[in-house]
Amino acid sequence: MTAIRLRDVxxxxxxxxxxxxxxxxxxxxxxxxxxxxxxxxxxxxxHALDRISLDIEEGDRVALIGxxxxxxxxxxxxxxxxxxxxxxxxxxxxxxAPLFDSALGLNPDATGYENIILRGVYMGMAPKEMxxxxxxxxxxxxxxxxxxxxxxSYSSGMLMRLAFGVATCVHPEILLMDxxxxxxxxxxxxxARARLASFVTGSKILVLASHSDLIVRxxxxxxxxxxxxxxxxxxxxxxxxxxxxxxxxx
Amino acid sequence: xxxxxxxxxxxxxxxALGRPASPRARATHDLVEGLLRWWLWGLVAWCDIKQxxxxxxxxPFWLTLxxxxxxxxxxxxxxxxxxxxxxxxxPYLSLGILTWGLISALLTECCTAFISAEHVIKQIxxxxxxxxxxxxxxxxIVFGHNLVVFVVVALWxxxxxxxxxxxxxxxxxxxxLGMIPTGLILAAVCARFRDIPPVVASLLQVIFFMTPIMWRxxxxxxxxxxxxxxxxxxxxxxxxxxxxxxxxxxTSWAVALGMTAASWLxxxxxxxxxxARIAYWV
Numbered sequence: 446m447t448a449i450r451l452r453d454v455x456x457x458x459x460x461x462x463x464x465x466x467x468x469x470x471x472x473x474x475x476x477x478x479x480x481x482x483x484x485x486x487x488x489x490x491x492h493a494l495d496r497i498s499l500d501i502e503e504g505d506r507v508a509l510i511g512x513x514x515x516x517x518x519x520x521x522x523x524x525x526x527x528x529x530x531x532x533x534x535x536x537x538x539x540x541x542a543p544l545f546d547s548a549l550g551l552n553p554d555a556t557g558y559e560n561i562i563l564r565g566v567y568m569g570m571a572p573k574e575m576x577x578x579x580x581x582x583x584x585x586x587x588x589x590x591x592x593x594x595x596x597x598s599y600s601s602g603m604l605m606r607l608a609f610g611v612a613t614c615v616h617p618e619i620l621l622m623d624x625x626x627x628x629x630x631x632x633x634x635x636x637a638r639a640r641l642a643s644f645v646t647g648s649k650i651l652v653l654a655s656h657s658d659l660i661v662r663x664x665x666x667x668x669x670x671x672x673x674x675x676x677x678x679x680x681x682x683x684x685x686x687x688x689x690x691x692x693x694x695x
Numbered sequence: 696x697x698x699x700x701x702x703x704x705x706x707x708x709x710x711a712l713g714r715p716a717s718p719r720a721r722a723t724h725d726l727v728e729g730l731l732r733w734w735l736w737g738l739v740a741w742c743d744i745k746q747x748x749x750x751x752x753x754x755p756f757w758l759t760l761x762x763x764x765x766x767x768x769x770x771x772x773x774x775x776x777x778x779x780x781x782x783x784x785x786p787y788l789s790l791g792i793l794t795w796g797l798i799s800a801l802l803t804e805c806c807t808a809f810i811s812a813e814h815v816i817k818q819i820x821x822x823x824x825x826x827x828x829x830x831x832x833x834x835x836i837v838f839g840h841n842l843v844v845f846v847v848v849a850l851w852x853x854x855x856x857x858x859x860x861x862x863x864x865x866x867x868x869x870x871x872l873g874m875i876p877t878g879l880i881l882a883a884v885c886a887r888f889r890d891i892p893p894v895v896a897s898l899l900q901v902i903f904f905m906t907p908i909m910w911r912x913x914x915x916x917x918x919x920x921x922x923x924x925x926x927x928x929x930x931x932x933x934x935x936x937x938x939x940x941x942x943x944x945x946t947s948w949a950v951a952l953g954m955t956a957a958s959w960l961x962x963x964x965x966x967x968x969x970x971a972r973i974a975y976w977v
Contacts (some may be wrong), residue, residue, distance in 0.1 A: 468888035526820030529971035
């Protein structure tokens with residue numbers, strides 16, 4: 446069963462800046478103050494996520510909404526498994542494909558074909574598996590002969606086609622997306638939508654961070670409203686959007 | 696105003712979540728799982744090398760060429776300074792400089808192993824050790840390129856080749872085994888404290904002159920222990936001595952083994968303690 450479960454998950458971010466980035470300054474301060482290392486209280490700590498508990502079940506297409514700095518990206522990273530929370534339990538059942546940055550793991554001087562393999566490998570596929578899916582991905586991206594060129598020459602929309610093609614071809618059970626998906630042209634968005642639709646009907650999970658009501662209504666059936674690292678509301682899209690709008694005007 | 700969150704939280708099903716594995720178990724898993732993904736770090740390291748070939752005919756051989764020039768000119772000068780026969784001095788010097796080049800490049804580049812992989816670390820879950828293995832693999836490939844210089848020198852001066860040369864294989868293996876924990880500490884500490892890489896770079900410069908690379912340990916006379924117990928000399932010996940047809944001194948094996956064990960003893964608990972924080976540091 447594909448599912449995501451969080452229990453009392455908190456993420457604290459120490460902000461390293463200026464002096465605390467420097468070993469010399471850290472040690473000097475220790476010398477002067479008689480401490481070995483900088484006291485935790487001297488550091489700036491941000492509570493990026495504050496005791497989040499939630500269950501996302503198979504077939505859920507969840508939109509993460511909330512003002513800037515609400516913790517959406519941090520939550521996505523916790524779900525992706527890259528940030529291990531300071532407190533709390535995370536259980537993610539299913540193969541996760543994060544799709545946050547279209548340029549991830551790409552080598553600008555390598556060709557489109559090479560980069561498809563490279564990115565697939567970063568996403569956990571063996572190079573041999575990727576070669577097997579090459580035709581499928583190449584057909585989906587519709588980049589044709591551009592795939593023989595270094596991706597340095599690609600536009601951001603073309604890069605996104607490539608990234609999206611690879612990310613969905615690895616048949617993830619859980620797809621995590623940031624808003625950048627919107628960079629595609631109308632025609633590609635239509636294709637992407639069809640692909641996502643078939644992906645979601647395969648009773649898998651989608652989590653999408655977005656600021657656009659339009660996108661949220663179109664792609665998601667549930668929404669999760671985050672504010673200052675706290676879970677304000679999780680439920681059907683319309684209810685949560687209404688609550689979000691109300692809190693924005695309040 | 697909005698009080699729905701309470702009722703939403705109450706709707707959570709009582710699911711028993713397994714306790715996460717201990718930090719040590721996860722650190723071990725990271726190191727082993729990372730190693731097993733050889734196709735990942737191998738491919739990325741290979742791409743790094745291909746990157747150097749693009750736009751230049753010689754590619755990494757540029758580095759080989761500059762190493763060759765350095766070895767040739769240093770060899771001509773220092774063989775006179777030290778009154779040594781070029782036929783014995785040049786093979787010694789070239790292997791010393793090549794192996795030192797590998798060690799110092801590894802130590803320098805391990806410092807940025809995690810920093811330069813920041814985007815990947817923040818976005819995709821994969822063993823952190825993968826980024827370290829990538830740096831090691833890349834530098835071993837470059838070392839392979841540079842070894843051409845020694846092959847030319849060896850052919851020119853007719854250095855004798857024998858079965859004992861194969862001792863270089865366990866020697867290289869031990870060098871790598873010692874590099875992993877050292878690189879792990881450097882990569883993690885440098886992610887946290889950004890002023891360390893320049894410190895490492897300037898220390899390496901000092902160490903280069905303190906280590907018998909351009910000079911032979913015997914020149915120290917009664918202070919020869921300074922060279923024999925220098926861990927850098929011992930690791931270089933593991934590669935240099937077998938290829939020169941000399942036996943590797945027992946002290947070199949002992950010190951190298953000891954250093955490797957010691958760095959694992961420090962690096963493993965350190966990595967277990969801080970592994971989860973590295974994503975927040977980069």
